[in-house]
Amino acid sequence: MSEPSPWRGDFPAVAALERQQQTYLDSAATSQKPQAMLDALTHYYAHGAANVHRAQHLPGALATQAFEECREKVAQWLHAGAPAQVIFTHGATSALNLLAYGLEHLIGNGDEIAVSALEHHANLLPWQQLALRRNARLVVLPADAQGRIDLNEAGALIGPRTRILAVTQLSNVLGTQQPLAPLLALARQHGALSVVDGAQGVVHGRQNVAALGCDFYVFSSHKLYGPDGVGVLYGRSEALGRLQHWQFGGEMVHLADYDQASFHPAPLGFEAGTPPIAGVIGLGATLDWLASLDTEAVLAHERALHQQLLRGLGDREGIRVLGAPDTALASFMVSDVHNADLAHLLTDQGIAVRVGHHCAMPLFKRLGLNGAIRVSLAMYNDSTDLQRFFEALDRALELLR
Template sequence: MSLPSPWRQFFPGILALDTQQQVWLDSAATAQKPQAMIDSLCQHYKNTVANVHRAQHQPGERATRSFEAARKDIKHWLQADPQDVLIFTKGTTESINLLCQALAHHLQAGDEILISAYEHHANLLPWQQLAKNLNLTLTVLPMEPTGHLDIEYAIAQLSTRSRILAISALSNVIGHSQNLQPLLNAAQKQGVWTLVDGAQAAVHQRPNLQLLDCDFYVCSSHKLYGPDGVGILLARERSVRALRPWQFGGEMVRHCGYHNAEFLPAPLGFEPGTPSIANIIAFAATLNWLKTLDIHAIAQHEATLHKAVLDGLRARDMQIIGSPNCALVSFNAPNVHHADLALLLGEQGIAVRAGHHCAMPLLQHLNLAGALRVSLAMYNNSNDIDQFFNALDQSLEILQ
């Protein structure tokens, strides 16, 4: 199979350094960056450096306009309603922690939070610790051996005690995409707040938050070909009023005295301090660039490469975890430790991820100490896959 990537040319980093022979198959951890993002960062730091929302001078006004235009562009990429509120954070992890603390005042002992069995630590630990602190019930919704969440069973678990449903649209270990809308609809009818963690899924299918009926949606810039250190929390107009500020400082204040303060409404009331201005503007530039691409062609390209990886692993009798159907594959080689195999692959220029992938309870549930993960993006090509399997075969000859 010969399948070039027509989008690889837009990524000037390690992918362009042919002398390094670097194969990047770790995009589920973080993606390489396009020239459009790099140009936006450089332009801001050369021409628009100023703080936002608080200055009367022209540089501050220009920076504020660019910053708020970025907020509007990101909402447009999410296909959210104009009335929905977009709050900037440092990443998906902080977005979920923000939401966890901002809703805590509504909860009391005996209330229930529901998550899936395949959640990343970022969508487990905040709820776990909140449940411990407030004496709540944390219910873990089971998945089938394929990694498919049992939707009908999950719906049946909803009760009058259920208050929050927090669930990932795509597991970073299983890589199994499915329709969550029936579960979200059932939760909404019960008056349950719903959070969708889109950190992995948003990269491979542009979200449509006018169709996805959830109260809150989170994802990160760095997985979406954007800069590090930027996350978003999209809150529905109907839901944002339930939130209370969780961090405090400058920028968020309507009025402040020594003993009392009044805070601005969302989003500014949830964005204390100086935000990551340049990175947020560059994230919007990245998404605007993505909108110019053929998303269906990218999806087909990734699907073809994904099938090639699955076929190659099966031909070598690798243990594939679950039934992945989107962009990544986690696997183990019989009688070989995943860390040893990852080390030998890395020495041959193949970047994969090994370990528990910030999903330790899931791996323990599967009776696995860890796994290797191959994850794909638009810039990968068939030569990457060939080099991966050549390196895998050489590594297995040494280790088995």
């Protein structure tokens, strides 16, 4: 049994959900928010909203300062060398689309872009569409039975034609951490740019993008206990220098005339229009709050809870867990039971889990399945949530079998 979560009380929504008799086990989709983040949002809006990087007045200067301080906080959080290596986007999806357009000019006829079989649509479709636009080849690195990218196969598939390698850090379906170090080394060896989709990975433990050695790393604030509508794109300075501008408008422009314009380099040159100011400030407050916690204690709590989840699923007859999850979530199916029926009965009992293809349709096709039920955990969950889940699961299976 895991200890009660010491951080549960810091998330007002968890108590609110309990009052609605809801047990929230869908944090891989989006997380609940800490009070510290809510306070920062309220403070910003209650003390005078203003646009950033343009106004001369005091509210504008204060908003710009707060916004740029958050860029520094994100850079520190990721161990990026400098704040200028952090571009704010509207989410991981928009960061990945930025990359697929920004790097388009580097892709030619017959070039290869490598992704894994595990990718979320957000880290598959932008590359697939780029390959189609440039007559390039999308190479899919297979995963092994456990749900990790197969390094032998990757060694054979990543080669001199590979221009970009784009892989997830932690599978949102299988809950498996990926062998990034050898994969990134393969990309480097062949002169390919590397993109790590950290949307799930960033939530579980501190990241060090410099040590990881990737060219680009992306994540969404909303999964990391921050506000939605904000994404982060980190880039190595040289890699950022290779990006072409992709969205055009206010603030990203240096000089404009009717027939031509010049643009800022990263980060501002890739933040066209008004950025998500409040969201970025909220993310900064979330990172401050996360930095005040004992990361090892959070990870130990999550690990204990995850073990409890896997044991409970393993103890029940007819349950098949997909792959060999090592972090924070598990997807499963029950033999002779339709996912949708089970999900319906869990929902009726106030259990908020996710059912379906989890934005990874090609993976499910490869697995020969039409979906699964996913339970995902966060630092505010504890054993009581899992007890409720398993009680509801047992009642549902009694009815269905």
